[in-house]
Amino acid sequence: MTDQPWPWPAGAATGIGSLPGTDIAEAQRVVLGELPALPHLPELPARGPGADLVGRTGGLLVELPIELYAARWRIAARPGRDLRRARDLMERDLDQLAEQAEGYAGPVKIQAGGPYTLAASVELPIGGRLLRDPGAVRDLTGSLAEGLRGHVEAVRRRLPQASVLLQLDEPSLPAVLAGRIPTESGLGAYRPVEATDAAVALRTVVEAAGVPTVLHCCAPDVPLEVVRAAGAVGVALDLALVTDLDPLGEAIDAGLGLLAGAVGTAAPPAGRAPTSAQVADRVRQLWDRLGFPRRRLAEQVVVTPACGLANASTGYVRAVLAACRDAGRRLAHE
Template sequence: MSDQGLPWGAGAATGLGSLPGADIAEAQRIVLGELPDLPHLPELPARGPGADVIGRTGGLLVELPIELYAARWRVAPRPGRDLRRARDLMERDLDQLAEQAEEYAGPLKIQAAGPLTLAASIELPIGGRMLRDPGALRDLAGSLAEGLRGHVEAVTRRLPRASVLLQLDEPSLPAVLAGRIPTESGLGAYRAVESGDARALLSTVIEAVGVPTVVHCCAPHVPLDLLRTTGAVGVALDLSLLTDLDPLGEALDAGFGLLAGAAPTTPTGRPPTSADLADRVRTLWDRLGFPRRRLAEQVVVTPACGLAGADAAYARAVLAACRDAGRRLSEE
């Protein structure tokens, strides 16, 4: 743990979740090999429905079954085949993790969709997203909180020496707050969720799960002021989308952690080097005006977002570059 009280050591690096391919054993070998100080449970959406972030998280919900209908997830009257598949994939992943990381004794990150992004993605049985119904939204947050608490317990049972860090993926959060989630017709948009309501929903989940939590948003206009007051310990964001540094500076000054998305996730030539990534993070830190001694403790180097769209060689090279960039920053 850092001197700032954050749940990772100085110079840490990690991935944000998804990787290419469909072989979970190989994906976990890569993560444990390339990210030894802060590994994460990989997600492999190429395996199909139930391995995507919405279906995967939907499989964790308690007393709120979901199913696929016309290639979209919706609330189901009872558990069915789609839900069993999502849960079976997760069980397989956790068993494989236990086999490969049996003796691991450091921080371990797991990921799940947050309540606002889930509500913007899952449909009600009568049509329309859960986002349209405040009661359904509250029920969803409660179900997610209970399900994630059980998920953390399942991980801890398998890896009793590890300490779990939760990442809530909220890519839809800025659009939800701005009233920019389109209705099914495409002719309108759902009413904006008030900041106070969004804060309460996130806090419900974070407080109930009871482990350090970071919120990941790889979209423009991340609501940092809101996230600082949810009980989260940090934020994960794409550095290339930052336009206003003041809110980030205020969050970091208050001790918030930053998972700095420094590495591009789609190949545009050679993979970035560790020097490239360290320079990018260092330049941002210096622009914010903070002392260098805090950098390696407060910042974790990551890809800009998930790596499912990359090829295996590029994904592995990016994770290795993030690891070595973190080490460079910790040696300064």
């Protein structure tokens, strides 16, 4: 679709990232089967350290090795076993992707932690989060930018006909901006980061990656102005957490794409995932409340689960991804 301004086909659906289990081959089969229009590289945190969001992204950093210490990630003096494990897991995942998606020619989404979620999670060698040291945050941002440039190239080498879409996971960003990240003692909090500074750092990463980027934040108060200023093409959020429609409407009106988290990540008491009609209705109702024409809906919006599905059952995961896929198709054929 040459006239499609967003880097996904109309009526697309995708996953946010994490899935249950430890079998990457099976996880990729599920994703490629259920989400053919916009598959993503699955993440399996149940495999242990190095497969979690922070460790997985830490493995991509350039000249900034990380290690586990007392069950927390911190900057290391030199590369070690923990870093090798994280990089080996990623290499295995990319090899599986190349094998199972051979010849794939559409968009494929990859995910990585953003600079502020990393800075709020990774500790300095002397103690305390990187967030306490603006210079360390700048170094981290530059290292992540360079690492993601290489990661995108690694995906392109394996899937030369595909187009890459990057998702930056920033669940901690609202707390970082509001000064709500607690210090180690729990008695205080790190000073807030200015929104303009955050936008500059995020833009550094987005521009270095060199591919369309969406910012994912499954927390309340997603800073949409920062997302837009960072140069992201879209935002991924949980529809259940959207309380103020005006900022979202302004962002969409300005051309920001929306990855609409329309299905809960935990199975309801009855144990059944919502139907595709129910998922489509939820997205459509939000769109109508925002006051935009229906013809733009399927083009500008991608249907997704509300967040990662690592804690869900395999059956629920399949049902949720299928419901998202079929909801996207419903919206495209209205």
